[in-house]
Amino acid sequence: MNEHDLVIQRFLDHELSPEERTAFLRAVDANSDLRRRWLNLEMVAAEAAQLPKIVPSAQFLSRLKAQVIPAPPSLLARLCAAVTAHRTLEWNFAGAMAAACVAVVAVAGLLSLKPERIVEVPVTVTPAQTASFGAPSDPKVFVRLILVQPNAQSVSVAGDFNGWNPAQTKLDRTDGGVWTVTIPLKPGRYEYMFVVNGKQWIADPLAAEDAGDGFGSQNAVLDVAI
Amino acid sequence: MPLDRQDERSDAQLVVRSLAQDQEAFGQLIDRHASAIVNLSYRMVGNRAEAEDLAQETFLAAYKALSTFRADSKFSTWLYRIATNKCKDWLRVKRPGQGQYDLDADESLDLYVTEDRTPELLLSQQQVAEELERAIQRLPPLYREAFLLKHVEGLSYEEMEEILSINGDTLKMRVYKGRVQLSRELAALNQMR
Numbered sequence: 296m297n298e299h300d301l302v303i304q305r306f307l308d309h310e311l312s313p314e315e316r317t318a319f320l321r322a323v324d325a326n327s328d329l330r331r332r333w334l335n336l337e338m339v340a341a342e343a344a345q346l347p348k349i350v351p352s353a354q355f356l357s358r359l360k361a362q363v364i365p366a367p368p369s370l371l372a373r374l375c376a377a378v379t380a381h382r383t384l385e386w387n388f389a390g391a392m393a394a395a396c397v398a399v400v401a402v403a404g405l406l407s408l409k410p411e412r413i414v415e416v417p418v419t420v421t422p423a424q425t426a427s428f429g430a431p432s433d434p435k436v437f438v439r440l441i442l443v444q445p446n447a448q449s450v451s452v453a454g455d456f457n458g459w460n461p462a463q464t465k466l467d468r469t470d471g472g473v474w475t476v477t478i479p480l481k482p483g484r485y486e487y488m489f490v491v492n493g494k495q496w497i498a499d500p501l502a503a504e505d506a507g508d509g510f511g512s513q514n515a516v517l518d519v520a521i
Numbered sequence: 522m523p524l525d526r527q528d529e530r531s532d533a534q535l536v537v538r539s540l541a542q543d544q545e546a547f548g549q550l551i552d553r554h555a556s557a558i559v560n561l562s563y564r565m566v567g568n569r570a571e572a573e574d575l576a577q578e579t580f581l582a583a584y585k586a587l588s589t590f591r592a593d594s595k596f597s598t599w600l601y602r603i604a605t606n607k608c609k610d611w612l613r614v615k616r617p618g619q620g621q622y623d624l625d626a627d628e629s630l631d632l633y634v635t636e637d638r639t640p641e642l643l644l645s646q647q648q649v650a651e652e653l654e655r656a657i658q659r660l661p662p663l664y665r666e667a668f669l670l671k672h673v674e675g676l677s678y679e680e681m682e683e684i685l686s687i688n689g690d691t692l693k694m695r696v697y698k699g700r701v702q703l704s705r706e707l708a709a710l711n712q713m714r
Contacts, residue, residue, distance in 0.1 A: 308678070335707070340672050340700065342707075343657075343672035346564075348556060350556065351576070355573040358577065359576075359577050359581075363544055363551075363581070445590070445591060445592070470588060471588030472592075473541075500534075
């Protein structure tokens with residue numbers, strides 16, 4: 296590649312400084328051979344950029360999606376699945392209190408009907424729930440945080456809810472390098488960041504909102520409401 | 522936030538949802554990137570049906586290997602890497618030059634023409650585009666791949682380095698030689714008229 300070729304190449308790749316571009320354009324103006332070579336290459340780049348785009352066919356898209364998106368199950372299959380599905384009990388204070396109230400009312404009702412048989416049934420539900428979740432005016436919501444970091448050795452989270460102490464809340468690794476943790480939080484607004492390998496602080500890419508931290512970075516913001 | 526950063530972020534969200542067995546999310550990734558992958562494959566192999574088969578293989582390979590996707594990379598960059606490897610594997614088996622010119626492409630050229638061009642200019646521009654398509658097909662595959670990513674897909678050399686795992690100077694040289702070869706072919710076409 297000679298000197299002219301090199302400068303044309305750098306011009307087309309937008310690598311010349313403003314001064315070099317000016318000098319190049321002056322040289323092009325004065326040298327018809329250089330001008331012709333440059334224009335030929337410029338035309339190739341310009342024409343290539345506006346080559347027509349093919350639109351993928353509908354058959355292609357439907358065939359491809361059929362291989363990754365399973366067909367919706369039949370009514371019978373959905374019914375069977377609904378009956379036999381494993382269920383995870385999601386527990387919160389309000390629900391626990393409601394259940395406890397139902398249990399107390401039910402026990403009271405039974406006592407009124409058959410006091411001699413029911414009198415020794417221990418009503419331990421309410422104290423157990425109170426011990427787990429604090430006073431009734433202090434409800435909490437379980438929040439799950441997720442971060443994809445397949446190459447990380449450890450991931451923890453630091454935020455308003457743990458005094459910005461990453462050692463206090465570590466995430467667990469699951470399949471595919473997805474790290475998760477579930478934490479109980481009182482309703483409110485919290486700022487937080489993930490800490491990867493104990494030293495790299497990153498904002499949650501999935502957070503719905505960011506806020507400046509006063510040091511030039513962005514914290515993720517979490518609004519917890521019941 | 523710039524639009525491409527937003528796209529990058531929502532791609533990352535769709536990947537997380539896909540990893541959580543939300544297949545609809547992967548369907549959305551297909552909708553977003555199918556056109557780019559089909560077009561790149563088409564210009565690498567020169568045949569629309571083969572291009573769609575290769576694009577399908579690309580997406581299925583990405584779906585199976587989604588758990589290995591590194592979140593610090595762009596999803597589109599990762600897809601381009603899989604697609605270019607699929608195309609080169611195909612070319613190794615089929616050998617360049619054996620693909621036939623796709624008649625469907627002529628139809629899409631007709632559709633592309635806008636009405637405000639005069640017939641003379643329309644003919645000339647359409648001919649240039651057709652000749653350029655053919656000339657691109659005659660480039661050696663490695664030069665073709667570099668030229669397409671740079672000038673048709675509009676990627677930076679940094680992105681190309683990540684996709685092809687080749688250093689920037691080599692890529693610049695391949696793009697340069699591709700440009701020179703194509704400009705010679707188009708110049709020869711003008712002289713023949």
